[in-house]
Amino acid sequence: MTNMRRIWALSVIPIVSIILALLVGSLLIIASSLATGDSLNLLLPFVAYESLLEGATGLSLIDLNAADVPSLALSVDVERAARAVTNTLAAAAPLVLTGLAVGVGFKAGLFNIGGTGQVLVGGFTAALMGAAVAEQPVPVAVTLALVAGALGGAFYGFIPGALKAFTGAHEVVSTIMLNSLAAFIIVGLVNDVFKITGPTFARTADVGNAALPILFGRNGSLGILVVLAIIPITYFLLFRTTLGFEIRTVGANPSAARYAGMSPRWLIILTMSLCGLFAGLAGAIEILTLGYYPAVFGTSIGFAGITVALLGRAHPIGILLAGLMLGGMRAGAPSMQITANIPIEIIDVLQGLILLFLAAEIVIRRLLRIRADRITPSELGTVARTYGEGTV
Amino acid sequence: MTQIVSAPALEMRGITKRYPGVVANDGIDLEIRPGEIHALLGENGAGKSTLMNVLYGLATPDSGEILLDGKTVTIDGPADAIARGISMVHQHFMLVPVLSVADNILLGDETMANPIFLDRQEARRRIVDLGKRFGFDIDPEMKVESLSVGWQQRVELLKALYRSARILVLDEPTAVLTPQETKDIFAVLRRLADEGHSIIFISHKLFEVLEIADRITVIRRGRVVGTRVPSETNEADLAELMVGRNVQLVVDRGESHPGGPALIVRNLRVTDDRGHESVKDVSFEVRAGEIFGIAGVAGNGQEELVEALTGLRAPSSGRVTLGDKDVTRHGPRALQKAGMSFVPGDRHRFGLVLSFPLEDNLILTQYDEPPYSRGLVRNDGAIHAWANKAIAEYDIRTPSATAIAGTLSGGNQQKTIVAREFSRKLTALVLDQPTRGLDVGSIEFIHRQVIAKRDAGAAILLVSAELDEVLELSDRVAVMYRGEIVGVVDGPTAEREEVGLLMATGRRGAVAGVALAAATHVAAAPGDEA
Numbered sequence: 001m002t003n004m005r006r007i008w009a010l011s012v013i014p015i016v017s018i019i020l021a022l023l024v025g026s027l028l029i030i031a032s033s034l035a036t037g038d039s040l041n042l043l044l045p046f047v048a049y050e051s052l053l054e055g056a057t058g059l060s061l062i063d064l065n066a067a068d069v070p071s072l073a074l075s076v077d078v079e080r081a082a083r084a085v086t087n088t089l090a091a092a093a094p095l096v097l098t099g100l101a102v103g104v105g106f107k108a109g110l111f112n113i114g115g116t117g118q119v120l121v122g123g124f125t126a127a128l129m130g131a132a133v134a135e136q137p138v139p140v141a142v143t144l145a146l147v148a149g150a151l152g153g154a155f156y157g158f159i160p161g162a163l164k165a166f167t168g169a170h171e172v173v174s175t176i177m178l179n180s181l182a183a184f185i186i187v188g189l190v191n192d193v194f195k196i197t198g199p200t201f202a203r204t205a206d207v208g209n210a211a212l213p214i215l216f217g218r219n220g221s222l223g224i225l226v227v228l229a230i231i232p233i234t235y236f237l238l239f240r241t242t243l244g245f246e247i248r249t250v251g252a253n254p255s256a257a258r259y260a261g262m263s264p265r266w267l268i269i270l271t272m273s274l275c276g277l278f279a280g281l282a283g284a285i286e287i288l289t290l291g292y293y294p295a296v297f298g299t300s301i302g303f304a305g306i307t308v309a310l311l312g313r314a315h316p317i318g319i320l321l322a323g324l325m326l327g328g329m330r331a332g333a334p335s336m337q338i339t340a341n342i343p344i345e346i347i348d349v350l351q352g353l354i355l356l357f358l359a360a361e362i363v364i365r366r367l368l369r370i371r372a373d374r375i376t377p378s379e380l381g382t383v384a385r386t387y388g389e390g391t392v
Numbered sequence: 393m394t395q396i397v398s399a400p401a402l403e404m405r406g407i408t409k410r411y412p413g414v415v416a417n418d419g420i421d422l423e424i425r426p427g428e429i430h431a432l433l434g435e436n437g438a439g440k441s442t443l444m445n446v447l448y449g450l451a452t453p454d455s456g457e458i459l460l461d462g463k464t465v466t467i468d469g470p471a472d473a474i475a476r477g478i479s480m481v482h483q484h485f486m487l488v489p490v491l492s493v494a495d496n497i498l499l500g501d502e503t504m505a506n507p508i509f510l511d512r513q514e515a516r517r518r519i520v521d522l523g524k525r526f527g528f529d530i531d532p533e534m535k536v537e538s539l540s541v542g543w544q545q546r547v548e549l550l551k552a553l554y555r556s557a558r559i560l561v562l563d564e565p566t567a568v569l570t571p572q573e574t575k576d577i578f579a580v581l582r583r584l585a586d587e588g589h590s591i592i593f594i595s596h597k598l599f600e601v602l603e604i605a606d607r608i609t610v611i612r613r614g615r616v617v618g619t620r621v622p623s624e625t626n627e628a629d630l631a632e633l634m635v636g637r638n639v640q641l642v643v644d645r646g647e648s649h650p651g652g653p654a655l656i657v658r659n660l661r662v663t664d665d666r667g668h669e670s671v672k673d674v675s676f677e678v679r680a681g682e683i684f685g686i687a688g689v690a691g692n693g694q695e696e697l698v699e700a701l702t703g704l705r706a707p708s709s710g711r712v713t714l715g716d717k718d719v720t721r722h723g724p725r726a727l728q729k730a731g732m733s734f735v736p737g738d739r740h741r742f743g744l745v746l747s748f749p750l751e752d753n754l755i756l757t758q759y760d761e762p763p764y765s766r767g768l769v770r771n772d773g774a775i776h777a778w779a780n781k782a783i784a785e786y787d788i789r790t791p792s793a794t795a796i797a798g799t800l801s802g803g804n805q806q807k808t809i810v811a812r813e814f815s816r817k818l819t820a821l822v823l824d825q826p827t828r829g830l831d832v833g834s835i836e837f838i839h840r841q842v843i844a845k846r847d848a849g850a851a852i853l854l855v856s857a858e859l860d861e862v863l864e865l866s867d868r869v870a871v872m873y874r875g876e877i878v879g880v881v882d883g884p885t886a887e888r889e890e891v892g893l894l895m896a897t898g899r900r901g902a903v904a905g906v907a908l909a910a911a912t913h914v915a916a917a918p919g920d921e922a
Contacts, residue, residue: 241769241770242759242760242769243768245752245759246759248748249745249748252745252746252747253744253746253747255741255742256741256742256743256744258704258724259702259734259736259743260724260756260757261723261724261757
């Protein structure tokens with residue numbers, strides 16, 4: 001009973017945010033149909049969301065062929081569902097990792113906006129290592145490349161962690177700067193140092209045997225399994241180890257952590273490195289799926305991780321669910337574009353709206369009269385607070 | 393004493409307020425006469441705050457009615473309450489430190505010369521007049537941060553009076569004051585009452601209530617259990633009403649049998665965050681099996697001294713020895729391993745992680761030691777077992793070991809810290825404000841535990857702003873004044889007045905009149921210095 005209450009208290013705002021985002025999104029969908037010159041179609045949002053759901057899960061709710069007025073009819077095409085779910089898992093895997101990269105930071109009271117940079121560095125180091133071990137047996141090559149990506153990201157998380165611990169530089173500012181730094185340095189390196197001859201565009205060498213093996217379907221890669229393994233490991237680390245206790249204590253009450261004899265300085269460095277590790281692994285999975293590092297590699301998974309972490313209430317299980325949700329949206333978007341003729345970018349709008357409503361938690365609680373619970377963790381507090389000023 | 397029975401200024405009839413799982417107020421009747429100081433007495437969680445929230449429009453009662461001057465009213469929020477002449481002075485002052493006295497008073501009820509500009513001159517005149525009327529001269533241009541707490545409280549009172557309050561609610565007004573300041577503020581309150589203001593005085597300090605109140609209403613578990621006139625009651629009677637059983641107000645301290653020095657402090661100097669030296673060349677020693685008290689007005693360096701002793705702040709010079717080990721500049725972890733336990737003064741900031749379950753808080757300083765951890769992994773079984781044992785042994789009232797610490801009452805939160813810190817193997821125990829804000833039942837319990845620890849041979853350093861607490865428990869009492877120890881007196885035989893004088897002036901044996909003048913003069917000193 002109390003457990004159910006606790007879960008409800010944690011999930012009510014994310015659920016409300018998703019619903020509100022879908023509502024506002026439907027207005028935009030209607031408006032977009034007007035802009036493209038079609039007639040006003042109030043049912044368009046239903047069609048759009050239905051095709052989105054179908055693209056993400058294979059579940060079909062409406063029989064479009066039946067009549068002019070679509071009727072409700074649940075149907076599943078097993079083969080199609082398998083394909084859709086695989087697409088969703090593939091899209092979700094890196095999002096879950098970048099979600100952890102932000103969420104674990106929240107647990108320690110840190111706001112890691114450096115996911116993007118950490119993804120790039122992790123992807124880049126994975127690509128370099130992959131190319132170097134391309135001839136090795138697959139298990140060796142893949143493991144080395146993934147580890148290299150994770151360590152690359154961890155190093156890129158270590159930098160803002162150390163800056164904060166020793167100079168007090170706020171991680172939000174330093175990670176934003178490090179994001180740009182990573183993007184430009186890597187573009188330069190790929191264009192000049194690591195460029196291979198042959199392809200028409202600048203990119204690094206093939207990762208060969210380090211490419212992630214496909215385990216099921218068209219794109220069900222090893223990366224999905226890696227992520228599924230990392231969720232319980234992270235849960236165990238946070239809630240069952242003394243280190244996790246330290247991380248959570250420093251996040252919930254840094255003064256009490258100091259009083260208890262913990263070292264906030266060391267914990268900040270460690271947690272930021274851990275965050276970087278997750279994001280780096282996400283980058284590695286992306287690049288090792290692609291097979292090389294292209295100079296024009298742009299990715300939105302770093303920033304999407306913020307939405308995933310907030311939507312998942314910074315909890316490993318929540319982050320898994322939130323990652324699946326956003327991954328599903330990404331996977332289903334093409335189907336929506338084809339069926340309902342809605343631009344794929346509406347997905348980014350929906351994601352942005354979810355973030356907006358999550359951030360407006362106080363306003364939403366007021367308007368909908370949802371009472372705040374004292375057990376509700378406050379990731380937003382972390383976002384808002386300039387944490388760790390003065391003595392650490 | 394108000395002997396003339398007149399129509400009540402305020403009447404609350406049958407106020408009932410339920411919250412999920414608790415009846416906070418259960419048919420409370422309260423009647424406040426004009427010109428009366430009416431004390432509201434009750435333990436934490438008895439329902440005093442709920443009742444006052446109902447009065448102030450912050451909570452809507454489920455049933456019952458409020459009558460002002462005999463007329464039924466509905467109070468719709470604090471603004472409405474203020475408009476009807478009800479004002480509240482909170483325990484934690486609601487003042488803006490960087491603004492002047494006048495600006496603080498004007499905030500929210502601006503006196504305008506025209507629709508655009510404030511009429512500062514008129515406001516100034518009214519503030520000075522009000523102050524004079526109630527017996528204190530105040531400079532409206534002083535910055536609030538430069539005032540002592542006693543004067544800040546007067547500003548809060550002025551704020552209420554400026555809004556023409558007739559009914560003043562004071563929530564534990566003396567919690568932060570010295571005995572002298574308390575005396576001064578009582579004089580002010582008496583004058584307010586004589587002018588016809590009604591004052592609701594919320595407190596759990598029995599002797600104060602007996603001193604200032606015309607009538608005393610005692611609340612227990614949401615019900616009024618009795619109304620008394622001071623001349624017909626005493627502390628023991630009130631305590632029994634409040635708690636519902638016989639309470640030992642002054643714990644029987646018994647004989648202490650001090651051994652050798654266990655905690656030795658030599659020439660300690662500590663600077664505060666702003667670089668001021670707030671502990672100046674302090675030396676003392678605490679013997680095993682002895683309670684060494686430190687009395688002093690808040691802000692005279694006690695906080696920095698405690699922080700330096702517990703590893704939260706590095707001293708700039710001096711030496712601290714624990715047992716036979718030099719522990720100067722040791723961090724909290726190293727000190728804990730060396731046998732020091734610490735009950736911090738700010739339990740919300742340091743002592744607890746409020747968002748964590750009770751059981752996690754019970755191991756906050758031992759989480760990395762067996763049996764609570766096996767290597768790097770928590771041993772939840774052992775943590776749970778210890779939590780249940782602590783809950784029973786230390787009488788922590790909680791629904792379960794996994795209840796969130798922030799949902800417990802202050803007394804139970806403090807018992808949680810005491811359970812954790814007292815259960816360690818320890819040589820020295822530093823107690824900073826161990827019973828601040830607690831009810832008599834919890835205070836009695838914690839005092840007993842402290843005495844038990846003393847008898848078990850711990851060297852105990854007790855720092856408290858409650859002079860009575862220091863005097864009741866300590867074998868020896870040092871008084872801190874402006875960062876120095878200005879005197880050490882024998883606890884059992886110390887005169888309250890003598891120590892109070894040392895606290896206020898840093899000198900002993902001054903002539904009474906001079907002392908009082910000196911006390912008022914230096915009241916603002918700690919603020920100036922900080």
